[in-house]
Amino acid sequence: MKRKLLLSSILGFSLLAGGWLNPVACHAEVVTGQAAIVNGDMAKAKQDALKDAMRSLLEQKVGVQVTSETQVEMGMVVRDEILSRSTGCILVNKVLREWQSGGVYCVEADLSANEKQIETTVADLKSRLQALGNQQTSRSTLVLAVSGRDENGNPKPIESVRKYIQARLGAQGFTVGADDEINNYLDKQTDLDNPQVGVEVRRLARNSFSGANAILRGTLTTQKAVRQNSFYEAMVHASFEVVGIDSNLSDSFDDYFTAVDADKDKAIQKANEMAVSKAAESLGKQALSTVQTESQGADRLLKMVLVVNGMTDRNTQLAALRQKLGGLRCRIIRSGFMGGTLQMLVEANGYATTDDLSAAICSAAGLQPGDSNQNAVGANKLYFSY
CATH class of the missing domain: 3.30.70 (Alpha-Beta Plaits)
Known part of the structure; x- marks a missing residue:
């Protein structure tokens, strides 16, 4: 069955926020976190491990409140927003223990979640999302055309990641369209650099979303997922491009991300989410410029x-x-x-x-x-x- 979806960030977020506004006192919890040691940089590995612990505690706090798919994806956006803004919602009381397990740095920390501060942050984010939603026009629709690849370059299902991308860009004021026909087409391609692939994706996007004027296309490729003692270290290559449907104006993002977890699939998922979060942050403002100037035309690069x-x-x-x-x-x-x-x-x-x-x-x-x-x-x- 063919399925199309336009994500409204404001609707999804209003469902989430309603369940969160019941503040309780700060409560200390002991949480562990892990991170890969890259190029021998122990200080950064410790910082990343602490951030992983904070991320885990935030997921627990948000997870209690969510009950639907839309809420889950928007809850992930709230988590990223709090972590990136350093609002004091999660406090590190003390690092109780830290150790190295092969190429992985581990910490055990006493953390406190300030739920009153979380409530304030959520309300602030909700207000900003509503303001962005009021500014949306028919010229602010992006069509999602992102596929996944495993270590061998074979197509890999990434439906949950696609939903997360929609939520992240939705939080930046975009209406994001997704279509099963586009996703199925991309998952069957072996050479995504073939110009004909881009031509066909544009045709499908025009047919599915008449108001769309730009495409977010790209790949999330699992480079490796290797055992490190009791953990798995996953590396993901993120390569994205925002392209105007009618012009050739484009913006791109290309980088590698590493994450660690005791479960292999969760390590890959963490790396994917890190990649999407950074890519959305980087491409968001550029994409807004692309969709706003799409009708002006541009020389082909x-x-x-x-x-x-x-x-x-x-x-x-x-x-x-x-x-x-x-x-x-x-x-x-x-x-x-x-x-x-x-x-x-x-x-x-x-x-x-x-x-x-x-x-x-x-x-x-x-x-x-x-x-x-x-x-x-x-x-x-x-x-x-x-």
Whole structure:
């Protein structure tokens, strides 16, 4: 059965807030948290582990109040809002114990939830959401076109994550449309960089949502989910792009996120939620600009897949290449390794031809033109080698 959904953030939030406005005294609880130790940075790992403990306590407080799917997704938005604003809703009374388990940093902390302060924060957030809702117009609808991939690049169900994305963007004043036909189409694709995929998604979006003027498309790819003693460490690659349906105006987000949990699926889910939270925060203002200027038109930007072979030090060379591309007015939309080959979908501004772009990259990054693959399918590609 085909299903379409337009999420109204205000309705969902009003249901949630009504169950929360019964303040009780602060109550101390002992909560544990975990975080991956990245590049030996113990201080950051401890900070992230404490934040994980605070996140867990907030989820408990919110979870008692929610009773429907809409409330669950909006409850997650409330949790993120409180954590990001440092409002004092959750207080760290004392770190009781801290230890290292392989590559995971663990803390046991005495925390207090200030439910009166939570009530105030909820009321403030509700007022802001209502104000944003009053500003919504028919030009503020985004169509969701996001798919999931597992460690092997195969399609992976992410229905709960899609709902969370809707809730996060809804809290920023957007009406977000989701359609089963679009989701099913994306889940069957093996090459999401193929321009024809974008063309078909635009066609489906126009047919399903006549008032929509921009698409949020992208992928959440599980890079790994490995055992670390008694925990699982999951890494997720988030690659999103907001594209005007009628123009080529676009904004992008590309980053990696790591989370830890005793349960493998929960570790992946945590990493997905972290990725969505950061992506929504980053893309929200940019997306608003995109949907507001969609009708003004824009010159088409040059989009290519850069294929780079011969990398001997992935981390160092990738970081240097990202920096050089930024200086060349090239914005990375998606990136990843296939075997030993780096592939990056980029948007380049100010180049008349692909030859001009190729020459600029070779000169700035110290690359050589690579051998073209005549049998390659999908998006147009430029080949390089170290």
